[in-house]
Amino acid sequence: MPTQNSPYSAFAALLASSGQPVSPAELHGLLLGRSCAGAGFELDPWLVDAAELLGGAPQDNVRQALIGLQELVKGELTGDDMAVVLLLPSDEAPLAERAVALGQWCQGFLGGFGLTARDAALSGEAVEVLQDLAAIAQVQSALEESEDGESDYMEVMEYLRVAPLLLFTECAKAPAPAAKPSLH
Numbered sequence: 001m002p003t004q005n006s007p008y009s010a011f012a013a014l015l016a017s018s019g020q021p022v023s024p025a026e027l028h029g030l031l032l033g034r035s036c037a038g039a040g041f042e043l044d045p046w047l048v049d050a051a052e053l054l055g056g057a058p059q060d061n062v063r064q065a066l067i068g069l070q071e072l073v074k075g076e077l078t079g080d081d082m083a084v085v086l087l088l089p090s091d092e093a094p095l096a097e098r099a100v101a102l103g104q105w106c107q108g109f110l111g112g113f114g115l116t117a118r119d120a121a122l123s124g125e126a127v128e129v130l131q132d133l134a135a136i137a138q139v140q141s142a143l144e145e146s147e148d149g150e151s152d153y154m155e156v157m158e159y160l161r162v163a164p165l166l167l168f169t170e171c172a173k174a175p176a177p178a179a180k181p182s183l184h
Contacts, residue, residue: 006089006090007087008024008025008087008088008089008090008101009089009090011024011027011065011069011087012024014061014062014065015027015062018058018059018061018062020054020055020058020062022053022054023101023104023105023108024087025086025087025088025101025102025104025105025108026053026104026105026107026108027050027053027054027066027069027087027108028069028073028086028087028105028108029104029105029106029107029108029109029110029111029112030049030050030053030108030109030111030112031046031049031050031066031069031070031073031108031112032073032077032084032108032109032112032164033108033109033110033111033112033113033114033115033116033164034046034049034112034113034115034116035073035074035077035112035168035172036077036109036112036113036164036167036168036171036172037112037113037114037115037116037117037118037167037171037172038116038117038118038171038172039112039115039116040172041070041073041074043067043070046066046070047063047066047067049112049115050066053108053111069087072085077164077165077168077172082162082165083161083162083165084160084161084162084164084165085161086102086105086157086160086161087105088101088102088105088157089101095149095150095153098153099139099153102136102153102156102157102160103136103137103138103139105160106133106134106136106137106160107137109133109164110130110133110134110137113130113167117171118171120171122170122171123170125166126166126167126170126171129163129166129167130167132159132163133160133163136156136160
């Protein structure tokens with residue numbers, strides 16, 4: 001069955017074998033959300049945030065997968081391609097399963113973004129993207145196995161491949177230098 005060979009399935013099996021009840025989609029969303037909010041790509045803070053979601057320090061094999069996932073995300077956000085590959089079940093998986101994972105991804109993204117976002121005001125467009133993600137996270141069970149359901153899912157997927165880039169471009173700029181303390 002081709003679904004078993006997908007990166008999502010392999011990561012899900014790795015997490016399950018380590019006793020981690022967390023979805024790979026939620027972990028990927030968390031990483032991408034924190035990265036887009038300006039967390040940077042330092043390894044230790046990512047592993048701390050991941051450990052919090054996992055409920056404890058990950059085993060070595062999961063830790064290595066998390067490091068690889070961060071390298072992948074760093075490459076996507078800082079590279080020349082203008083799209084992100086979401087860690088979701090393959091197209092062969094039932095639509096309901098893919099929709100649940102999509103909702104988990106959005107929840108993870110919003111959580112990661114919220115953990116990291118600075119107090120800087122966001123543009124109207126960025127606020128709209130975050131509102132869209134919150135709405136998508138809620139409709140996960142509304143998609144039905146049908147041609148329209150597939151079409152809706154694909155449309156949302158395409159949106160989510162580019163929406164994080166807007167937030168990354170806006171929020172992940174280098175922070176302004178801190179004010180120099182006065183020497184009185």
